Amino acid sequence: MKFFADTAEISEIEELAETGLLDGVTTNPSLIAKSGRDFIEVTKEICGLVDGPVSAEVVALDHDTMMKEAETLRKIADNVCIKVPLTMDGLKTCKKLTGDGTMVNVTLCFSANQALLAAKAGATFVSPFIGRHDDNGFDGMELIRDIRLIYDNYLYDTEILAASIRHATHVLESARIGADVATMPPKVIKSLVSHVLTDKGIEGFLADWGKTGQTIPTS
Ligand code: E4P
Numbered sequence: 001m002k003f004f005a006d007t008a009e010i011s012e013i014e015e016l017a018e019t020g021l022l023d024g025v026t027t028n029p030s031l032i033a034k035s036g037r038d039f040i041e042v043t044k045e046i047c048g049l050v051d052g053p054v055s056a057e058v059v060a061l062d063h064d065t066m067m068k069e070a071e072t073l074r075k076i077a078d079n080v081c082i083k084v085p086l087t088m089d090g091l092k093t094c095k096k097l098t099g100d101g102t103m104v105n106v107t108l109c110f111s112a113n114q115a116l117l118a119a120k121a122g123a124t125f126v127s128p129f130i131g132r133h134d135d136n137g138f139d140g141m142e143l144i145r146d147i148r149l150i151y152d153n154y155l156y157d158t159e160i161l162a163a164s165i166r167h168a169t170h171v172l173e174s175a176r177i178g179a180d181v182a183t184m185p186p187k188v189i190k191s192l193v194s195h196v197l198t199d200k201g202i203e204g205f206l207a208d209w210g211k212t213g214q215t216i217p218t219s
Contacts, residue, residue, distance in 0.1 A: 004183035008035040024052030047077035057083035066093040091121040098122035112146035119156035129164035
């Protein structure tokens, strides 16, 4: 499973990139606003920190303007992935862009039928929003399961990018189902490493090691 960071904060991306565990980044207009940075500048900086796809979202609602915005965004770097909303204009834009070899992430997916359309439009990624789905009384995991089934039925290449992830269980369940990517707030990525028995085990080993009076040479 690929891990993307769902943030536009440079320091958070740098920290995760250094671990070697980061496969890409997703941003959206809200995350750009939160960063307080210029959209083009911050996207360029992020693209330089990771080798994988960096999603940058168009804000136009009509196809023609989406195409013009995408033209600007895709010039930022080779690893920019254009993010478009799951609307007819977004799908039309997706079809056109992927036809030209540009990566496209179709976002704000809340139904399996929408995901089917995204695959038919040739999307590189489809982003079902698990957390927001749950918040509205639906089952986010059921959505991921349905999309996996449909994509496997027809051998679609579109990757399922589990988004709006709120906690470690969302990651675990998405991985069980076979989502290709999980995009997560950095704090969720970091939380995956924690286990009380790991901490307790380290504590015990170090206590016993101390009793040996030995050190491991480091040079
Ligand atoms: C995905 O690409 C989105 O940026 C993101 O996952 C949205 O998550 P939220 O529901 O926490 O805003």
